[in-house]
Amino acid sequence: MATARRFSNEPAFVLHRYDWSESSLILEVFTRQHGRVALVAKGAKKPSSNFRPVLLPLQPLSLTWTQSAATGANDIHTLKGAEWVGGHIMPTGDALLAGTYLNELLLRLLARDDPHPVLFDAYSAVVRVLASEHGEALEPVLRTFELLLLREIGMLPALDAQTLTLEPLQAQARYTLVPEGGLRAADASEQRASLSAAQWQALYAPLQGRGVRLAALLRACAPVALELKPQLRALLQYHCGSPLLRTRQLMLDIQAL
Template identity: 60%
Template sequence: MAPSGRQAGRPQPRLARALGGSRSAVSAPAVHAGARSGAGLGAVVKRVTHEPGYVLHRYDWSESSVIVEAFTRAHGRVALVAKGAKRPSSNFRPVLLPLQQLSLNWGGDAEIRTLRGAEWGGGQVMPTGDALLSGYYANELLMRLLAREDAHPRLFDAYAALVHVLASGQTEPLVAAALRTFELLLLRETGHLPALDAQTLTFAPLATDAAYRLVPEGGLRAAHADDGAWLAGAHWQALTGALADEAPFSATLQAVAQLPGDARASLRQQLRELLHYHCGVGTLRTRQLLMDIQALS
């Protein structure tokens, strides 16, 4: 029989501090549409201003310009060309950094829009060390699992909360709990997370003291004797309740942080297998980089 979950208690002071300021205080962006000069009838140029966003990835487009993959609250993942961003005098050069909330302006109707302006939103410093690599890991997940122009405002808020935790110098266990929380919310928002309060194939409710395993192709099922990773039904039920909370990141972070150490490690393994399956890779690049660095230290 699997051990039952621990009773949820009050948030620990360190956890409460980590949650402070995790809600994104963002104003609604402005969207404008106007006829494009010289274009055919019905052609429209879309202009977006003051849109909260983060740089997920950037790569060269020309000798002086870069393509920026940005995650925005109202427009999802968008591709933007930052013309002249590689020039030393460019206003884009010091601003287009990862893990920093920005206010973005862009226009155009092509798949790759033209970045018109970018301003730093402030709020936190750049994460360092393992926290920085954890941020790159989250960015890689978003790049692999999000389609372009598919808005996920709740996921954007969860990502902003994760960045806040990474930048605030929290302990390794709390950073790990924040990553598990983000992974759960990402899988749910993209439709890859089955219901965690019943067995997926039989719809049978979970017994609190029984063991269940999350598998990529079968969802949640009763654990087998040779399963190396599983959680008690009580743990899955606690996560279900937290994910349904009005503040899902805060509630799920608390639920994950309150799991016993072996249960947190087991959850990490099961979520990793599920993410790799849906990303279509054996190992994510940032995960492999982190393992290589740890092997050298």
């Protein structure tokens, strides 16, 4: 007779949590070896629960859960253990909002049980930056993660050639990344939200191969973060579909105050 499978001490982050009953929670978690997983934390809302102070977003955790023999990988499994790994405090202010935005992207764009260990490691590094005195690093690290996320889900076109024609980039021209056309030459109205051929190629180089040179990608993003922001946000929203990302709407509402 088939028995339940047990997954132990898996590095993870909570992406989202919502009520399942008067005392329990459903969690969407991002794990290193199993990707996005749904778990039920029974009794987690009780004051006496060991889960209660641990199951927080943007905190590094070690989780243990079981998968019933009667369920598949994409079903909801039972959380058995959760420990805070430690290392940093909860981000606040703009950094907390940025972390919530990243969590929403992962929820909208990652399928369950689809491992992305490189993306997990990058997410872990970004969260550490968000929890620190990040200063001017916030925008570059967000752009870095957005680029890597698009690459990992197969939605980032090659950045060393024009997408539709496959023509090489011209050194003196500027190019823009658009949702339906990939990388193409920028017209006169798009000059402010465009990058030079050399800048696109500098972004593309660290993304080659099975891994990623995160520090090199961050250095390439830093001087062009402002120009990249609207292009990557439009591309990500295009692949997320409707409705508008809730964190993006919240940012717009705050800016309108």
